[in-house]
Amino acid sequence: MSTNGETGLPIIIAGAGIGGLTAALCLHAQGHEIVLMDRARQLSEVGAGLQLSPNACSVLDQLGLLEDLTPHAYAPDFVKIFSAKSGEELARVTMGTFLKERHGYPFWEIHRADLQRVLLEKVQASDGISLRLSSEVIDLESSPYEHLTCVFQDDEISGNLHCRALVGADGVWSRTRRLIPGHEDAHYSGQVAYRATVPIDAVPERWRHDAGLWFHKSAHLVHYPVRGGRELNIVGLVEEAWEDETWSAKANKETLLKIFRDWPTEVRNLLTIPDAWLKWALCSVDAGGPWTHGNIALIGDAAHAMLPFMAQGAAMSIEDAAILAEHMHQDVENIPAAFRAFERQRKQRVQHIQGISFRNARTFHYGGAMAFARDTVLRLSKPTSLAARFDDIYGWTPGQ
Template identity: 70%
Template sequence: MTQDGDVQHPIVIAGAGIGGLAAALALAQQGHRIVLMDRARQLSEVGAGLQLSPNACSALDRLGVLDALKPVVCAPDSLRIWSGRSGRQLGRVQLGSFIEQRHGYPFWVVHRADLQRILLDKVRETPGITLRLGAEVLDLAPSPYEHLVCIYQDENETGNLHCRALIGADGVWSKTRKIVPRHQNAHFSGQVAYRATIPIDKVAPRWTRDSGLWLHSNSHLVHYPVRGDRELNVVALAEEAWQDETWSAKADKEALLHRFKDWPSDVRNLLRLPETWLKWALCSVDALGPWTHGHVALMGDAAHAMLPYMAQGAAMAIEDAIVLARHLPGDVKNIPAALRAFERSRKPRVSHIQSIAFRNARVFHYTGVPALARDTVLRLSKPARMTARFDGIYSWTADQ
């Protein structure tokens, strides 16, 4: 390893979200020392539910956390697609045992906080990983050696940390991204996600048997159980201007209900149940922009934040962690070349999936004749064939 005297320098990871935690585990498996920094003094939930398709589960298995997740996940048998106009079912995507047999790993839904907690527990019990909360990477300084001097600030001081590489896993509003020349700023999509969870005993069984996707003009709705079937995760997405000063905020329930005023009454009754709604501006970062510069690399949302219309944002960050570690074995000599190779290997897949999410954003919100054509195709499609459409995404494994 590249050393200054007898000191073995760590890899610094900025951001202890799902991607950063996964990267710390994957790089530690390769024998690296890791310093994982996050500006939050306490890691807490951001968002609510997320979907773990077979490709994500394969990566989590490699990280050694798949079994620990089983008590808190749900494995829906199907994704049922409904019309937000008529309330009728349009189609069904077969999940459950069918998709596990097809790809070797399950399709799970989970609360984001549960996944983060299990990854965090694994990080804390893994030798060689140091977690520093309340600490933020500010900049890099030149070094006469083959490593970086990372300038950081915590609640006590501004300090310097010699490191082998800096990995930016600090999300859609990444500060690390500014270190990479020609970086792409996050772009607001013109769409907003309203999120809430409801105790499962407060909702009718029809909402809890399967995952649901409802389609309407310029809006759609997603729901599925989380926390071992104890809560229902509900996400209402709509085309809307963003007026708040920050990119996430408490939502006005009455404004949400007005936005969904022409939806079926049972959907509106569901939306009335949560006491509190939060909303997020949906932003993206162009995956074709630069990810690396010297000993610095971006991953996850910092490199390629995508709209949630393919439910692959978390999965892509977890995959990034596995592939990054594969390109950085413990005895790696040329880190800039290894990081460039990581970028080259990931960009085609991630940019393809990002483009699918952009396309789905249009298709889900069709109006008029295009919506009628879409609904007709869904009604004529067999459930297994609907599942097979995603083979190119779900068939990825940690061994590829």
């Protein structure tokens, strides 16, 4: 049965990233007809690793995708935390079976391109979701409280499409966000992520199995296997001015090695392995700003891009998609009310997680006495207690 109401018009989703693809599937499962637009010519193999915690996996399970994702995912037994000053292992966080049994879903590391491809294949197999690439959503012409006319740019030609609602899943530099009065702008955080992936055989045996998190003054490093354990994802996060014109750029390995010059030799050796590095400016959007206006709603990075220091950016966009669809089911004849209820339900949780990410940005980069205190607490912590600290985040499921 279609729930497109009396109008028979589709819902347009701007952006076929992780949030947009998931929203298309969740809304389609409720019977809505979807037009999913992305400005990219093709959804190509870009990006590197991201973390899919049990809360995100619970939504992907509802969509029947866990089996398709399994060959691409990797579930480390531990995150090992090191001091980059001394090279000492400070603590371990128990992951793997412990988290799966605790929350009912796995904690996975996955390549963004693999996750996007699995979501895309399901979208392409779904009658009722029309995917339009090379289509950039640029404006809305009518009042947001009436049926909308979405204006898009399609390979030099601009077109109009009537719709019931517009969901902006168009990322941190969202154009849809500009349609929301009083919206927050994206801000550069002063932090840059240097990223690379390498074949797992290229790295020493020691780094092939668990995730690693290294703390140093003004920088930290994360590495974990992706692609079913066949590649290692390496991310160096540093405080740096951003001078490039675009928000991601090719990075110079020599510059990176200079930044990490006083790190342990084994880490510096790891950083020499990739032939190519990319760097990304880390930007955020204050989750406290408005996410909805009439028949327009923002999800994911468009609403609340966060620093990656809780590894919850993709997970929050996946959660948003599920909850937006739930409200569209409950209150389908009154979309503005459904969107407002979605925003009310989500905001506190997302602000909480965005806040932890900001705090981690400071804690991970402590030096001196603060670093000493942090490291002492970590040394005294049990691996399972460290894993249980985030029960409220990882234990979330869409039905809550």
